[in-house]
């Protein structure tokens with residue numbers, strides 16, 4: 001049985017213009033962004049008016065195992081690692097999507113989710129559009145094709161006036177790289193410099209990996225255009241309130257990334273300190289759940305004075321989606337992902353820090369592991385508020401029915417996971433880690449905690465359930481050939 005074991009990630013996008021080994025640079029940048037999506041990956045490059053691309057299902061290294069990067073020539077390239085939000089995990093939905101238009105070739109990589117994609121698609125199909133995939137991303141390309149006879153930038157602007165949702169989009173044409181961030185800034189996008197080349201990436205950690213310098217974040221609603229004449233920036237036509245994704249900082253992004261002026265590790269550590277002050281626990285040791293909660297656990301230990309210990313070890317070779325052993329083997333003690341360190345835990349009162357509880361599966365399993373390893377008490381502290389509502393902007397968490405906090409009180413969740421005590425942060429406490437006073441106008445989206453979405457969400461809940469059902473039966477791996 002294949003299990004979706006967690007809040008599923010979103011996607012990672014990257015683009016570079018003006019580098020002699022553009023596809024190779026893109027490949028290594030995508031390695032740094034692999035945590036953002038493991039279902040599919042792809043790269044498109046351009047040289048002499050031709051577009052070259054390769055994409056397939058699986059991890060980047062699997063997708064490119066038999067395809068030399070020299071088959072993707074040119075000084076400009078874009079790349080994508082995917083976790084589906086709309087449309088199942090099939091190779092047709094892998095990205096970059098490459099199309100030929102009357103204005104030349106165009107490739108697109110998208111992180112995010114368009115909440116009105118279904119309605120737009122129905123209208124476009126009525127007008128004669130034929131779609132090659134079921135992903136929301138393809139809608140953008142059809143809207144561009146129909147936008148008329150303007151320049152590519154004008155046609156992209158016209159298309160984006162019609163879409164609602166979260167997006168970091170990276171386009172590659174025969175002669176330009178274009179990157180756009182959604183008006184609220186729901187999805188992150190950073191700008192970097194690699195020698196004379198310009199690069200854009202979902203997270204700044206990609207720049208570190210390829211030896212590029214992080215220049216700045218792309219502003220919400222901003223469009224960046226890079227061609228042989230250099231870089232131009234086109235500000236948003238109308239400004240709307242910033243609604244940056246808090247969950248990037250809580251869980252999704254890598255701790256070495258800086259997003260919108262905050263370092264992810266520093267924020268997580270601060271969340272841990274706040275948790276210790278506002279929701280203290282009596283214990284002998286503090287343990288973080290690897291990987292994402294290590295920073296918060298360090299903050300909790302520092303502020304509480306309780307020593308930080310490594311009481312859990314994670315098998316780094318178990319992917320996020322994995323084949324779970326049968327109940328029989330589980331009963332016999334086969335545990336693949338996490339193990340408790342008995343000598344650390346035995347006879348101790350443990351304060352267990354995790355960044356979030358989504359379905360409650362992880363916490364329940366870990367509390368049980370710690371008790372079996374001899375912990376006398378397990379007090380669970382979560383470095384975010386209860387996750388109650390589905391994200392519709394690019395993070396494919398379970399449908400609302402599977403979110404444990406949507407239908408249980410904190411006390412009920414405590415009982416369910418078998419902890420001695422349980423506490424979460426409030427939204428105001430979460431926001432205070434970023435330096436905001438309680439109740440002020442936060443420039444963040446907190447919809448998964450509050451249910452207050454910054455845009456209309458149309459019929460997304462229904463769609464999320466359908467996507468989940470089809471993804472569960474999709475084949476896991478297949479690759480396409482190089483086209484060009």
Ligand SMILES: O=P(O)(O)OC[C@H]1O[C@H](OP(=O)(O)OP(=O)(O)O)[C@H](O)[C@@H]1O
Pocket residue numbers: 005006007251289290291292293320354355356357358359360361362363
């Ligand atoms: O309540 P659940 O549905 O179980 O999901 C929540 C858990 O999933 C995530 O960790 P993940 O297993 O993805 O590992 P990571 O921290 O190493 O990314 C998150 O950090 C929580 O531990």
Ligand SMILES: NC(=O)CC[C@H](N)C(=O)O
Pocket residue numbers: 009010011012082083084085086087093110111112113114135136137394395396
């Ligand atoms: N998780 C994402 O950002 C996915 C991007 C796009 N919505 C897709 O389904 O492919």
Ligand code: SF4
Pocket residue numbers: 166186244245246247248390391392393394395445446447448449
């Ligand atoms: S709903 Fe949550 S996960 Fe989604 S964009 Fe908003 S803060 Fe991020």
Ligand SMILES: [Mg+2]
Pocket residue numbers: 289290291292293355
């Ligand atoms: Mg985790």
